[in-house]
Amino acid sequence: MTPAARLSAAIDLLCAIEAAPRRPADATANAYFRDRRYIGGGDRRVISARVWDVLRQWRRLHWHLRAIAGGPSPRTLCAASLLLGGEELGTVRGLFSGERFAQSHLTQREDTALAALAGAALNDPEMPGPVRLEYPDWLHPYLVRAFGASLEQEMAALDSGASLDLRVNLLKGNREEAIRILRNEQVVATPTSLSPWGLRLPGRQPVTATQGFREGIIEIQDEGSQLIVAALDARPGERVVDFCAGAGGKTLAIAMSMENRGQIVACDVSAPRLEGAVKRLRRAGVHNVERHLLTGGDKWVKRRAGAFDRVLVDAPCSGTGTWRRNPDARIRLEERDIRELLVKQAEILERAASLVKPGGRLVYATCSLLQEENEDQIAAFLSRSDRFERVAAGGETLPVSLREKTGFSLTPHRDGTDGFFAAVLRCKPV
Structure with missing residues (x-):
């Protein structure tokens, strides 16, 4: 593909992402390329990189283009990203040639707005902090509470591409x-x-x-996600529940740590996600896992109260720790989402905790950076239940620095992983 055709495809993909604001961008991108198998692997990588650059620069690009009547479009966002990344104005104009597979010529309004950016830098000293650091204004007090003086460093790490x-x-x-x-x-x-x-x-x-x-x-699997499984410390022959298993990423690692011996139940409320685990389990050679779909009115949890040695709750969360990989999640996240998630997390934690037998282990984990979803959630749970206590993670697979802790937080800046939180609890022996 020519550079103009690649840019045109990036604009089309960005249009598709904007048209499905509640759908993850990577899911939209996968569908886009699946329907266009004629686009080769090299071109896909270039197109995806252009779109992901725009998503990472979303607030800054909108700030630069704020004078455009009606707001920026995918065309002007992609063009501005190129300009602010160092491309010459003439080169960018040439990509909108109107020729076959290229975008139509820039309109007078678009050209005027883009011409004003010539020579400008992506980061401008006049930008408000949340704009420059790419997070919603309302999230500022949450992040200050989480990071304090290291906020800028942590947000800069979240703005970089992930390994x-x-x-x-x-x-x-x-x-x-x-x-x-x-x-x-x-x-x-x-x-x-x-x-x-x-x-x-x-x-x-x-x-x-x-x-x-x-x-x-x-x-x-991100390194931080692997450490969540290490904190569970499941042993061969035990009975284990992965309560929010999704497509089974952590389930696979748990089965490995158990050497394929014992029983694992992978639970989730989504049938498609559980079904997606089948191929992964087969490919990994795992055969000690059964799947269970959690539905409304399901009595499975009640009937198996106190039956499991270890339970992992990888709770649904804001996903703020995954922004390196999912920059579009910053755009979709709303404050009401946090409020709703806190209620859901508490309910899930209560249900999953009932499955743990006396002396058994419960690990609560999120890929969130926010105290409200992490330490606050655990403190509230322990205030409601005297059956559980925090214990050192221990185990031989965790780094020595984490073994004596009753939980840990990981961040891209400090640890080079996605953002994760884990708390290790024990159901007190009778």
């Missing part, structure tokens, strides 16, 4: 073997510093086409 982390499936190999297999396909991977199962690749790479992925030796 690609993999988890080696010890049921089928080890890290050295996985590194060698990937190297044979010109994919360079290095061991992660915190997870003993992790590998890190620079940038986005097509690992799903590699032999290691097809054979279930590696799985895509």
Whole structure:
């Protein structure tokens, strides 16, 4: 594809993302490219990178283009991103040539607005803090509470692109073997510093086409997510519940830590997500997992009260810790979402806790950076229940620095992972 055709496709994709504001951008992008299989892998990466740059710069671009009557369009957003990234105005104008596969010529209104940006920098000293740091105004007190003086550093880290982390499936190999297999396909991977199962690749790479992925030796999973499983510390032969399993990413890692022995129940309220786990479980060689769909009026939880050694609650949350990968989530998040999530998290935690047997372990986790969803949620739960107490995570797979803690928070700036929180609780013995 020509540069003009790539830009035109990026604008089309951005239009599709704007047309589905509550749908994750990566889901929209996957559908967009699935319907256009004629777009090659290299072109897809360039198009996606352009769109993701715009999403990461969303508030700043709108600030620069605030004088446009009716607000910026995907055309002006993409063009402004190029200009503020250092492209010459003449080059950008040339991409809107009106030729085949290119966008139509810039209108007078668009050209005037873009011409005013020539020579400007993306970050302007006149920008309000939330605009420059790319988060909603209403979220400012939440983030100040979470980070204090390190707020700017943490937000800058969230504004950068994420690395690609993999988890080696010890049921089928080890890290050295996985590194060698990937190297044979010109994919360079290095061991992660915190997870003993992790590998890190620079940038986005097509690992799903590699032999290691097809054979279930590696799985895509952020290093922080791997540490949540390490904190659960599930052992072979135990009975375990992954209460908010989704498509089974943590379920796979739990099965690996249990050496495929014992019982795991993967629960979720979404049938499509649970169904999506089937192929992953098969590829990984996992056979000690059963799936259960949680529905309204379902008595499964009540009937199995106190029956499990370990329960993981990977609670639905704001996802603020994943903004490196999902910059569009910053645009969609509203304050009412936080209020609704806090209620839902408390309800889920109560239900899941009832499954833990005396002496058993409960791990509550989120991919949120906010105290309200994390420490506050645990403090409120413990104030309501005298059956549980916080305990040191322990275990041999967590880094030594985390083993004596009753929970931990991970951030991109400090730890090089997505943002995660985990609290380790024990159901007091009778």
